[in-house]
Amino acid sequence: xxxxxxxxxxxxxxxxxxxxxxxxxxxxxxxxxxxxxxxxxxxxxxxxxxxxxxxxxxxxxxxxxxxxxxxxxxxxxxxxxxxxxxxxxxxxxxxxxxxxxxxxxxxxxxxxxxxxxxxxxxxxxxxxxxxxxxxxxxxxxxxxxxxxxxxxxxxxxxxxxxxxxxxxxxxxxxxxxxxxxxxxxxxxxxxxxxxxxxxxxxxxxxxxxxxxxxxxxxxxxxxxxxxxxxxxxxxxxxxxxxxxxxxxxxxxxxxxxxxxxxxx
Numbered sequence: 001x002x003x004x005x006x007x008x009x010x011x012x013x014x015x016x017x018x019x020x021x022x023x024x025x026x027x028x029x030x031x032x033x034x035x036x037x038x039x040x041x042x043x044x045x046x047x048x049x050x051x052x053x054x055x056x057x058x059x060x061x062x063x064x065x066x067x068x069x070x071x072x073x074x075x076x077x078x079x080x081x082x083x084x085x086x087x088x089x090x091x092x093x094x095x096x097x098x099x100x101x102x103x104x105x106x107x108x109x110x111x112x113x114x115x116x117x118x119x120x121x122x123x124x125x126x127x128x129x130x131x132x133x134x135x136x137x138x139x140x141x142x143x144x145x146x147x148x149x150x151x152x153x154x155x156x157x158x159x160x161x162x163x164x165x166x167x168x169x170x171x172x173x174x175x176x177x178x179x180x181x182x183x184x185x186x187x188x189x190x191x192x193x194x195x196x197x198x199x200x201x202x203x204x205x206x207x208x209x210x211x212x213x214x215x216x217x218x219x220x221x222x223x224x225x226x227x228x229x230x231x232x233x234x235x236x237x238x239x240x241x242x243x244x245x246x247x248x249x250x251x252x253x254x255x256x257x258x259x260x261x262x263x264x
Contacts, residue, residue, distance in 0.1 A: 001026040001139070001159040001168055001264045003191065004055055006041075007048040008256035010197040010209075010231035011072050017258045019045025019072040020231060022193065023055055024170060026159040028138030038062050038137030042155060042172050042193075045072040049079030051258060058083050059092050063136045066099035067174025068152035069106045074099075078110050084122040094124040098134055098141065100151045101127040128153045144185045146176035147207055154185035161264055168264040171224065175231065177207050178214050186222035190264045193256065194219065195231035196241045212244030219249045230256035 002025045007018030022042040030036045039056055040063040052058065058080055066074055077097075084092040097103060104125050108116045119125075126134070128143035130153075135141075138160050143153040155172045171189035175197070176182050186192045197209035210218070212229060219227040227249055232238050238255050245253050254260075 001157070001161065001170060003170060003193065003262045003264070005230070005256045005258055005260045006051050006055060007045055007258060008230045008232070009045075009072075010195065010233045010236075012233065013045070013047040013072075014234035018047030018051045018076075019043075020067075021045055021048030021052065021076070022172065022230075023052070024139065024157050024159075026138050028160065030137075036137075038139060040065060040136055040139060040141070040157070042157075043067055043073040043174075044076045044080060046075045049076035049083075054259075059087070061095055063096040063098065063141075065141060065155055066097065066103060067155060067172065068148060068150055069100055069103065070150065070175065073175070074103075074106065075110060077107050081107070081111055081119065081122045091121055094120060094122055096136070097123045097125050098128060098143070099125070100153070103127070142185075144181040146174060146181045146185070147179040148175045148177070149208060152176060154182050156185050156189070170264060171222075173210070173215075173218075175209060177210060178218060182218050183222045186218060186224045189222065189224045191226045191228060191262055192219050192222065192224035193228045193230055196229045196245065197231050197233055197236070199236055199240060200244050212241035213248050215241075216245035216247065216249030216253070219245075219251065224251070226252045226254070226262075228254045228256050228262065 004023040006021035009017040020043040171186040
């Protein structure tokens with residue numbers, strides 16, 4: 001399983017990165033028995049669709065998983081809708097979208113579609129159901145509610161290791177403050193991709209985002225094997241947040257950046 005960062009900026013796009021978008025891929029059998037690469041996106045925020053074109057032809061996308069419906073995680077679904085519906089070679093057909101229950105209404109509002117059935121040409125929607133895994137080729141997706149002002153989910157993706165010797169797990173926080181659900185998502189994960197939009201001593205409001213310190217605490221409680229910090233706004237010093245995380249987590253800590261790849 002491979003993780004490629006498409007966009008890692010938090011709350012808005014930044015000068016060096018689009019907003020949240022992460023490409024997860026794994027090789028596995030197709031319906032005809034041949035082996036191919038399966039590709040899913042975790043979120044598709046502002047500026048991310050254009051950046052995605054550097055890494056994947058969206059015609060080959062198998063699913064999109066939306067952690068929640070804030071604009072910095074979903075707004076470039078409009079670009080994907082246009083790409084799939086009006087492609088010069090002909091409509092590409094619908095791609096699976098897993099998100100909160102009101103995802104069709106949210107995407108319809110962004111695309112200014114009064115008739116939501118118009119989205120059927122591009123998307124097939126399903127709602128996050130905690131406790132119920134969704135399979136996309138060799139990848140298994142599990143969703144757990146987390147602490148954010150709108151319905152939000154942490155996402156755990158399980159699939160084959162790159163050498164095929166075992167099963168590996170990638171945990172993605174989405175947007176969340178400290179909560180039991182986030183620990184559940186990250187439990188024993190090979191890589192915990194965790195937001196750290198807030199900074200200790202600067203951002204005191206709770207129930208929205210993690211600081212680096214709280215991200216590290218969560219990774220420690222979950223016994224995650226590696227921590228990758230993401231969703232840092234343009235006004236935040238990434239090294240400050242990394243240092244905060246190192247106070248509470250003793251494992252490897254890295255920073256997400258566009259084009260970075262981790263192989264599990």
